[in-house]
Amino acid sequence: MAYDRLRPSEPGGSGATQAQQKVHEQPKAENNKRNIVILSVIAVTMIIVSAVCAGLVIGLREGGADSVGNQVRRKPTRAISKTCSRTRFPSLCVNSLLEFPGSLTANEQGLVHISFNITLQHFSKALYTTTSISYVQMDPRVRSAYDDCLELLEDSVDALSRSLSSVIRSQDGNSKGGSTQDVMTWLSAALTNHDTCTEGFEGVSGTVKDQVTDKLKDLSELVSNCLSIFAASGGDDFAGVPIQNRRLLSSDDDLSGESVDEENFPKWLGRKERELLSTPLSAIQADIIVSKDGNGTVKTIAEAIKKVPEHSTRRVIIYVRAGRYEEDNLKVGRKKTNVMFIGDGKGKTVISGRKSVSEDLTTFHTAAFAATGSGFIAADMTFENYAGPAKHQAVALRIGADHAVVYRCNIIGYQDTLYVHSNRQFYRECDIYGTVDFIFGNAAVVIQNCNIYARKPMASQKNTVTAQNRKDPNQNTGISIHKSRILPTPDLDAAKGSFPTYLGRPWKMYSRTVFMLSYMGDHIHPRGWLEWNGNFALDTLYYGEYKNNGPGAAIRQRVKWPGYRVITSETEASKFTVAQFIYGSSWLPLTGVAFMSGLHF
Numbered sequence: 018m019a020y021d022r023l024r025p026s027e028p029g030g031s032g033a034t035q036a037q038q039k040v041h042e043q044p045k046a047e048n049n050k051r052n053i054v055i056l057s058v059i060a061v062t063m064i065i066v067s068a069v070c071a072g073l074v075i076g077l078r079e080g081g082a083d084s085v086g087n088q089v090r091r092k093p094t095r096a097i098s099k100t101c102s103r104t105r106f107p108s109l110c111v112n113s114l115l116e117f118p119g120s121l122t123a124n125e126q127g128l129v130h131i132s133f134n135i136t137l138q139h140f141s142k143a144l145y146t147t148t149s150i151s152y153v154q155m156d157p158r159v160r161s162a163y164d165d166c167l168e169l170l171e172d173s174v175d176a177l178s179r180s181l182s183s184v185i186r187s188q189d190g191n192s193k194g195g196s197t198q199d200v201m202t203w204l205s206a207a208l209t210n211h212d213t214c215t216e217g218f219e220g221v222s223g224t225v226k227d228q229v230t231d232k233l234k235d236l237s238e239l240v241s242n243c244l245s246i247f248a249a250s251g252g253d254d255f256a257g258v259p260i261q262n263r264r265l266l267s268s269d270d271d272l273s274g275e276s277v278d279e280e281n282f283p284k285w286l287g288r289k290e291r292e293l294l295s296t297p298l299s300a301i302q303a304d305i306i307v308s309k310d311g312n313g314t315v316k317t318i319a320e321a322i323k324k325v326p327e328h329s330t331r332r333v334i335i336y337v338r339a340g341r342y343e344e345d346n347l348k349v350g351r352k353k354t355n356v357m358f359i360g361d362g363k364g365k366t367v368i369s370g371r372k373s374v375s376e377d378l379t380t381f382h383t384a385a386f387a388a389t390g391s392g393f394i395a396a397d398m399t400f401e402n403y404a405g406p407a408k409h410q411a412v413a414l415r416i417g418a419d420h421a422v423v424y425r426c427n428i429i430g431y432q433d434t435l436y437v438h439s440n441r442q443f444y445r446e447c448d449i450y451g452t453v454d455f456i457f458g459n460a461a462v463v464i465q466n467c468n469i470y471a472r473k474p475m476a477s478q479k480n481t482v483t484a485q486n487r488k489d490p491n492q493n494t495g496i497s498i499h500k501s502r503i504l505p506t507p508d509l510d511a512a513k514g515s516f517p518t519y520l521g522r523p524w525k526m527y528s529r530t531v532f533m534l535s536y537m538g539d540h541i542h543p544r545g546w547l548e549w550n551g552n553f554a555l556d557t558l559y560y561g562e563y564k565n566n567g568p569g570a571a572i573r574q575r576v577k578w579p580g581y582r583v584i585t586s587e588t589e590a591s592k593f594t595v596a597q598f599i600y601g602s603s604w605l606p607l608t609g610v611a612f613m614s615g616l617h618f
Contacts, residue, residue: 091115100128104245105489106238113239125250126188132246133181136239140177140207144170146232150225158377159225162217165381166229169210172351172389172417176203176210177240184247198493198600200247202419202461205492206439208240209459212488212525213438217379244491293334293357293609301359303336318368319344327352337398339365343385349418353390360398363427363448367399373408380433384415391440393418394608399427406431406452406475416442416460422608423447430455431472437462437496441599445610450506454484457524461494461599465613467501471518471540473508480509480540481547483521485528495529495559496521497593500613503532503569505540513540519547520562523554531561531584531593534616541569546576556580563590591616 093101093111097120101110113135114120120131147166155163180203183195195203215233218226293301305321306313313336315321321335332355339361347368349356360366370385372378385402388395393416404411413430416423419440427448428435434451437458444464449456452474456464471480482503487494503520505513518540521530546560558580562572572583584590595601596614605612 091121094121094123096123096125096128097121100125100132100246101242103249104242106242109235109238110242110246113242129246129250130181130185130188132239132243133177133184136207136236136243137174137177137181139236139239140170140174143232143236144174147229150228153225155225156377158379159218159221159223161378161382162214162221163225163229165217165379166214166233169214173207173210175351176207179203180207180243196600196603197247201244201491201493202441204240204244204247205459205461205489205494206417206419208237208244208489208492209439209486209494211237211240212459212486213381217381241489241491244489248491293332293359301334301336303334303359305333305335307335307337307342309338309340309342313338317344318342318347322347322349322353322356325349325353325356327354329353329355331355332357332392334359337361337366337368341367341369343369343371347386348384349388349390349393351389351391355392356388356390357394357396358398359396362397363399363425365399366397367401369399369401369403370413371402371404371408371411373402373404373411375404375408380410380412380436381415381438383410383433384412384436386413387415387417388421389417391419391421393421394424394610395422395426396424396610397426399429401427401429402431402434403429404431406478409433412436416440418442420604420608422605422610424608424610431474433457439494441601441604443595443599443601443605443610443612445612451482452480453478454481454522454524456482456496457484457486459486459488459492459494459525460496463497463499463593463595463599463601464501465499465595467498469498469501469503470506471504471509472506473512474516478516479547480516480518481522482519483530484524484549485521485530486524487527487529488525490527490557492527495531495593495598497598498530498532498535499594499616500534501532502536502538503541503567504536504538509540510538517542520545521560522547522549523558523560524549526554526557528554528558528560530559531563531590532565533561533563533584533590533593535565535570536567537565537569539568543571543574544576545572546578546581554580561590561593587616 093115097111097114101107101114104110114128114131117131117135120128123131147170179195180200183200187195211233218229305315305324307315307318307321309316315324318337325333334357337358337360368386372383374380374383383402386400400414402411402413410433411430413434414428415436415438417438417440421440421442423444425446429450431451432453432455434455435449437456437460439460442460442462444462445466447467448470449467450470450472452472469482471482474480483496485496509516519542520532548555556579560581561584563584575581591597594615595605595612601612601614
């Protein structure tokens with residue numbers, strides 16, 4: 018149907034003639050450089066994995082009876098059987114564990130380590146072998162999907178490496194180990210990365226797709242099993258909430274619902290960041306100044322990003338002066354950490370683009386601006402994709418960075434405006450504009466005190482505010498829209514009778530979205546929510562509404578799906594607040610952004 022979120026595989030999805038298609042292949046020298054970097058990353062990762070494996074073998078084995086080369090068919094131990102019974106893919110779990118040295122003498126805690134090791138090894142091998150076909154001739158659409166996969170596999174290897182190291186340190190009593198929430202987030206992101214990679218090849222065929230598909234075999238199931246095993250090893254803070262999800266709270270999480278301090282800044286923002294976001298721009302000491310007229314450090318945003326040191330542990334501030342910046346491939350990559358972009362205000366500093374799937378690109382590739390480096394912050398700017406509704410998917414802003422914050426920004430587009438791809442994200446006092454699925458992805462994200470504007474779509478289209486794509490019941494992801502306003506733009510308001518707007522539709526099986534304490538205009542359809550395709554996911558999704566108000570918030574005619582619920586319990590609603598859903602009390606204060614930790618101010 019015309020209003021469906023078009024996939025590249027659907028007829029008419031690209032809308033581009035052959036003459037309009039652009040080739041997005043990297044120069045050979047650049048490919049060589051990237052491949053050397055990737056191979057170096059893999060080599061280091063494999064050294065780490067090998068060292069960890071050796072440690073496990075020494076600690077868990079008493080002899081060589083269970084070596085990999087043993088031809089005798091081994092039977093799973095009680096610990097393996099019990100561990101794998103908790104997973105969604107138990108046969109793969111048993112077989113993969115039996116192949117690993119030390120598994121037959123490992124207890125359940127040791128099997129957690131081993132499951133992480135196995136998954137990391139498979140992802141590292143997939144990255145290595147996928148890189149080896151870089152120079153195969155590819156048409157633009159396949160090249161776009163292939164490049165996505167390389168980037169996403171790199172990110173996943175990094176996430177799994179951090180997860181493994183964190184688990185080992187934590188179980189060894191090392192205080193430097195990451196929290197349970199960190200590990201669940203990184204595993205969830207790795208699974209989402211795999212999903213995005215495979216989706217990029219939908220609708221295409223050929224040798225490259227076949228080879229990549231073969232190299233990615235079992236990766237999704239292995240990460241899913243890791244999630245199941247790790248989630249089962251701890252408590253369940255979603256007790257009583259039928260969302261098939263396990264997540265753990267650390268002892269220092271703030272569940273009070275009160276403002277975090279007298280300045281109303283969250284605890285995870287450092288004092289420097291708090292001061293930055295409350296300081297006049299004229300007083301900010303930026304590390305890099307971008308100015309189109311040449312009066313700054315650099316003239317382009319791309320130059321500014323290049324100047325950012327890799328793996329920075331201190332905040333790097335990029336001040337982008339007023340102007341319209343349209344540059345290709347703007348991305349703060351995984352290695353560029355703790356980067357903060359500050360503009361001169363909404364509508365004054367504008368980062369724009371016009372890429373869309375009509376140019377034979379994946380949706381992932383269309384973003385006018387993207388960020389995957391952890392600790393990313395953007396404030397007082399506009400991100401816009403002006404491709405227009407007829408070009409279908411065209412992303413204005415894509416975020417895959419962990420602990421990301423977008424504050425006082427405009428995010429403007431039509432279909433697929435804001436791609437909340439993965440990890441933990443927080444949006445505050447933003448204006449978000451779009452039509453079809455215009456807030457979509459699989460991050461754990463809270464959108465708080467924002468204006469969410471539905472625009473007039475194309476003829477015969479229906480607006481959908483969200484399309485959440487949680488694929489696995491153990492992923493700690495979802496979209497929480499809190500204390501916000503769901504409004505029509507003036508052009509939609511004048512024609513709202515012809516263009517219904519829905520709060521969301523389920524992109525994947527365990528789609529999870531809540532609207533809490535928000536105002537809804539009368540452009541919202543009385544049913545509230547829209548099917549994706551027939552009965553798909555209607556009994557496995559979790560869609561909730563809690564004490565919303567306005568003419569569009571009436572619940573009497575809402576859908577009767579098994580997975581939809583009107584939330585009446587404050588305890589249940591609190592699960593989707595900053596403090597509990599993204600554990601913001603531990604990291605948001607470091608950014609300096611004002612936020613509400615619990616349900617109420």
